[in-house]
Amino acid sequence: MTITEPGKQRTTPRYHTIGIGAGPSNLSLAALYKNVTTEKLALFDARPGAGWHTPLLYPGVRMQTGWMKDLVSLVDPRHELTFLNYLVTSGRLYALINSQFDSLPRIEYERYLAWATERLGVVNFSSRVESISITDDGFEVTVDGEPAAVSEHLVLGLGTRPVRPAYLHGLPEERAFIADELGARMPALDHNAPTAVVGGGQTGLECILRLLGSGFTDIRWLGRNQWFRSIDDSPMANELYRPSHIEFLQGLNRSKRREMIDDSRYSGDAITPGGLRALYQSNYDGLLTLGRFPVTLLPGRDVRSSTPLPDGDIRLCCTTSTTPEEHDVRQVVVAGGREHVEAPFDDELRERIEFDDDGQLLVEPDYSVRWKGMNGHRIYTFNASRYSHGLTNAGLTQLPVRAAIVLNSMFDREIYPISDELCAVQW
Ligand SMILES: Cc1cc2nc3c(=O)[nH]c(=O)nc-3n(C[C@H](O)[C@H](O)[C@H](O)COP(=O)(O)OP(=O)(O)OC[C@H]3O[C@@H](n4cnc5c(N)ncnc54)[C@H](O)[C@@H]3O)c2cc1C
The missing domain is CATH 3.50.50.60 (FAD/NAD(P)-binding domain)
Known part of the structure; x- marks a missing residue:
């Protein structure tokens, strides 16, 4: 990744934001990012190409989430990377509608992600980030033993891996x-x-x-x-998967929040x-x-x-x-x-990061990670804060909302208003 020409100094590409992992979490971020700034973003993924839990895909397996919960629609339904636009541009709209699926085939969602990935054009595949360090220039990520990129900000979308007992x-x-x-x-x-x-x-x-x-x-x-x-997919259970409930959770003390999240796990798990x-x-x-x-x-x-x-x-x-x-x-x-994939922070950066009593990253309501000496550089993380952000943290139901909250925080202004007021439940 580092560019070296004979006789010239090595230059490491510089980005405003680097995302590690190009699963749905960071793809959603990249999709919204591209429409709100001219700053540069790059994603790095260890996989050789686009995919979504590919070894577990085969004909007949279905999504647990509806098609409106795509990479962008919940905050920007006019975005070009909606699932609906994918159906129209790939010519499969009528065939899919007439198939009358209750839940979409997972293979279709993977195809949609591949389509969006190609249009975004920001993913570096076959690029496992081996270490993340903090330098005077910001974050530096290493791939294949070489510095691959530096950035102001970092977004972790590392996902999970299967447990091998x-x-x-x-x-x-x-x-x-x-x-x-x-x-x-x-x-x-x-x-x-x-x-x-x-x-x-x-x-x-x-x-x-x-x-x-x-x-x-x-x-x-x-x-x-x-x-x-x-799964409890009742209307009431689905109230747990909306911004108003996540906001409510964040007003609770840690032990109460944990108790409530554990109590509602069968709404998704x-x-x-x-x-x-x-x-x-x-x-x-x-x-x-x-x-x-x-x-x-x-x-x-x-x-x-x-x-x-x-x-x-x-x-x-x-x-x-x-x-x-x-x-x-x-x-x-x-x-x-499945278990969370840990971020490959180097020792010096790890020393500066704050973890809770369970050894988990301390994640703020805006998905930023607490660390010492930030000096304007922010680390955000998706899919690693079950006990601060609830069950939505692990799934696809709030992808664009989470990405919008991160972008509002990263650029320090309300780019995407997050509003969820029409709610009959008073938590
Ligand atoms: C089989 C299956 C089906 C699911 N179905 C649903 C569903 O229908 N609805 C729902 O809401 N949720 C579902 N989930 C939950 C799942 O968490 C989300 O679907 C989603 O994949 C999470 O997205 P993510 O981007 O956070 O993580 P992932 O999709 O896991 O992506 C993480 C990416 O990070 C990359 N990576 C990790 N470490 C590094 C590194 N050091 N360097 C570079 N790249 C790295 C990985 O290669 C991977 O591509 C399902 C989960 C599974 C396993």
């Missing part, structure tokens, strides 16, 4: 792996052998549907909670009712052809350890609400949740 270690990796690997490893699996899917969330459910659709006949679904919970229905219907179809259910549901099982058995099977040991259990299977797919 310790009990997978020591098991044959071609038969015991995480959900992201299912597509690649599927051809080598035995369709008739007992197969466990561990993890009672949406990704676990989607793995089951994929296995069922590929002809697997003996699937055991193990989940930690006492039942496979579906659970399974779509449509997905559960699809599973039940496929399982019933299986009963009609096999004479037994191809999927056994095992809620309330918390897998703690595993053992490879001499005959090649894998023993999963779990706790339950009563006595511990063992389940012997041939193959294991783990959908054990």
Whole structure:
């Protein structure tokens, strides 16, 4: 990234703002940014090209959010990067309308992001930021061991990565792996052998549907909670996903806020009712052809350890609400949740950043991170403040609102008014 010509000094490109990660969070920021300033912004992403949880995409998987919640519409519906404009310009508007989807295919949302990414033209792919430091010039990011860019401000949109539980270690990796690997490893699996899917969330459910659709006949679904919970998508639950509620949360003390956020987690962190229905219907179809259910549901099982058995099977040991259990299977797919990706601050910068008692970044209402000696340079972060900004923090529902709040703060003026007053709920 650093430009070097023979006999000339190396110059590192300079931007007003660098975003690390080019997922929906930073794409939304880049989209709004481009319409309000002539300053330069660049995004860096480790991926080789546009994508959105690509290993977990396949025909049939659906969005949990409506199409109006795109990169821009909630604050700027006349922006050229609306989902509606994507449909019109790509010629698929009528085909999509007439398909009458209740929820959009996730593949369509990925295509939309790729379309927007191309139009934005600010993403540097195959660029994993290895370290972020603070210099006299501002922030400097390093890619492939070289300084790649410097900037006034930094926006972290690092997202999440799948958790790889310790009990997978020591098991044959071609038969015991995480959900992201299912597509690649599927051809080598035995369709008739007992197969466990561990993890009672949406990704676990989607793995089951994929296995069922590929002809697997003996699937055991193990989940930690006492039942496979579906998302509360009621009007009242959706009140939690609007600016007025986020504002309310920020007026609470930390422990009360945390309690409320934990209490409302199943409004977002659970399974779509449509997905559960699809599973039940496929399982019933299986009963009609096999004479037994191809999927056994095992809620309330918390897998703690595993053992490879001499005959090649894998023993999963779990706790339950009563006595511990063992389940012997041939193959294991783990959908054990996701964890935040930490920012690669160098030691000096990390020293200056403020973390809370749980080791999380201290994030202000404007998504800025508290750090010492800012000297006008700001760090913002998306998707890393569940306990200050609530559940909207992790999903797509408030992308442009969050981006607008950041831009208002970064440029120190109200570029985008955030107004949400017509609300029947008094929190
Ligand atoms: C399968 C799945 C489906 C989902 N569906 C929905 C849904 O329907 N509705 C909803 O509201 N939410 C959904 N979510 C929640 C999810 O958090 C958001 O969809 C969204 O992807 C978050 O966007 P993001 O930009 O913050 O992070 P991400 O999309 O995770 O993007 C982060 C990017 O940062 C890059 N990166 C990380 N570290 C570095 C580094 N050091 N250098 C360079 N690049 C780096 C990564 O390569 C990645 O591209 C879903 C999540 C998953 C896993």
